[in-house]
Amino acid sequence: MKRIKDxxxxxxxxxxxxxxxxxxxxxxxxxxxxxxxxxERGIGDxxxxxxxxxxxxxxxxxxxxxxxxxxxxxxxxxxxxxxGTPPDIVHLASFEFQTFAxxxxxxxxxxxxxxxxxxxxxxxxxxxxxxxxxxxxxMMLYYGVIFGYNEDMLKQAGVAVPKNYEEFLAAARATxxxxxxxxxxxQFGTGHETRGGSGQYLAEMASYLxxxxxxxxxxxxxxxxxxPEMVEGLKRWKTVVTENLTPRDLSAGEVRKLFADGKIALxxxxxxxxxxxxxxxxxxKLKLASVPFDPPLGGSSNVxxxxxxxxxxxxxxxxxxxxxxxxxxxxxxFATMAASTPPDPNADLTExxxxxxxxxxMLESQRAAAKNRIDRIPVGLEVQFNExxxxxxxxxxxxxIEDLDPAVVAKTMQEKAEALN
Numbered sequence: 001m002k003r004i005k006d007x008x009x010x011x012x013x014x015x016x017x018x019x020x021x022x023x024x025x026x027x028x029x030x031x032x033x034x035x036x037x038x039x040e041r042g043i044g045d046x047x048x049x050x051x052x053x054x055x056x057x058x059x060x061x062x063x064x065x066x067x068x069x070x071x072x073x074x075x076x077x078x079x080x081x082x083x084g085t086p087p088d089i090v091h092l093a094s095f096e097f098q099t100f101a102x103x104x105x106x107x108x109x110x111x112x113x114x115x116x117x118x119x120x121x122x123x124x125x126x127x128x129x130x131x132x133x134x135x136x137x138x139m140m141l142y143y144g145v146i147f148g149y150n151e152d153m154l155k156q157a158g159v160a161v162p163k164n165y166e167e168f169l170a171a172a173r174a175t176x177x178x179x180x181x182x183x184x185x186x187q188f189g190t191g192h193e194t195r196g197g198s199g200q201y202l203a204e205m206a207s208y209l210x211x212x213x214x215x216x217x218x219x220x221x222x223x224x225x226x227x228p229e230m231v232e233g234l235k236r237w238k239t240v241v242t243e244n245l246t247p248r249d250l251s252a253g254e255v256r257k258l259f260a261d262g263k264i265a266l267x268x269x270x271x272x273x274x275x276x277x278x279x280x281x282x283x284x285k286l287k288l289a290s291v292p293f294d295p296p297l298g299g300s301s302n303v304x305x306x307x308x309x310x311x312x313x314x315x316x317x318x319x320x321x322x323x324x325x326x327x328x329x330x331x332x333x334f335a336t337m338a339a340s341t342p343p344d345p346n347a348d349l350t351e352x353x354x355x356x357x358x359x360x361x362m363l364e365s366q367r368a369a370a371k372n373r374i375d376r377i378p379v380g381l382e383v384q385f386n387e388x389x390x391x392x393x394x395x396x397x398x399x400x401i402e403d404l405d406p407a408v409v410a411k412t413m414q415e416k417a418e419a420l421n
Contacts, residue, residue, distance in 0.1 A: 221380020
């Protein structure tokens with residue numbers, strides 16, 4: 001029923017977007033830009049500066065910027081493309097653009113990149129934008145996770161800041177406590193969302209899996225789940241959840257608030273966790289350190305692309321927008337304004353490093369993850385990612401609820417993933 005409501009909402013929004021137009025002067029162009037990030041602090045402000053720069057370079061032309069909520073976003077974009085009215089500037093999550101590319105809706109950016117001389121060598125996460133031998137997008141955010149800990153809680157438990165999984169597990173066990181003796185845990189060693197969507201559930205598990213050397217697929221897209229490394233990774237996830245080292249059945253926001261308010265000792269999360277820490281009641285006790293998993297989890301987040309079926313003159317204008325967003329200047333301002341690591345390895349990060357004391361930790365994590373090509377989206381299963389992540393979540397939850405052997409679960413996941421591939 002929720003899915004039906006989402007589609008109805010998407011169709012409604014799409015209709016509004018398709019029918020809405022600003023008055024134009026003769027010869028002026030208006031590019032439509034749809035994004036879920038418009039009102040997000042930092043990143044939304046940054047997009048605003050890109051738009052301002054583009055409009056300054058194209059007097060008389062404008063960008064019509066519309067927000068669509070994340071939970072209706074994919075359906076809305078699908079409706080727009082299928083109806084022949086796609087936005088001119090295509091902004092998508094990195095786990096959803098593959099379906100659009102598979103339908104032939106996205107322009108091959110290879111010739112544009114070559115003509116502009118855009119150097120994407122070392123551009124973090126850019127390999128994800130390769131689809132069937134074609135570059136269909138440019139990665140706009142590939143982040144490495146960061147590691148937060150409650151210094152007081154670790155000291156009281158007599159444990160050091162963990163530097164590997166074994167130390168992480170020991171610290172999580174030592175800081176999971178019933179503080180008032182009523183038989184209910186009040187404090188947790190770590191925190192994971194276990195109530196959200198399948199993509200997030202997979203991301204919560206991923207650090208434990210990748211640290212063992214496990215991967216869902218290899219570089220050629222062959223499924224590689226039924227391995228000793230994956231069995232060990234699943235065992236670790238099962239241990240953390242079944243020993244109640246993490247609170248259960250909470251959303252990501254609820255778990256992050258518990259950490260920020262001093263109810264969770266250890267938290268591995270994306271770069272956004274820093275601001276959440278600053279807003280919590282335990283902010284003076286919270287510190288950051290290198291991630292105790294090797295390699296750290298990295299994540300491709302969102303991309304810019306261009307519709308294949310728009311006039312050539314509009315394509316040039318869209319490329320001008322992409323060129324601004326990917327310039328060294330704006331990649332540097334992205335680091336400062338969005339408080340995150342830009343994919344551009346040559347961006348000037350001086351201001352970001354001065355403003356954010358933990359920026360080097362973020363950079364270290366991002367580069368290590370990118371070097372190892374870490375991503376929750378497996379090669380070869382990009383188009384099927386929604387079905388794949390749902391399958392992984394269901395089998396992992398079954399492992400915990402039915403107390404199944406991780407070796408059996410890995411074998412089942414292998415068979416089901418091969419059926420999708």
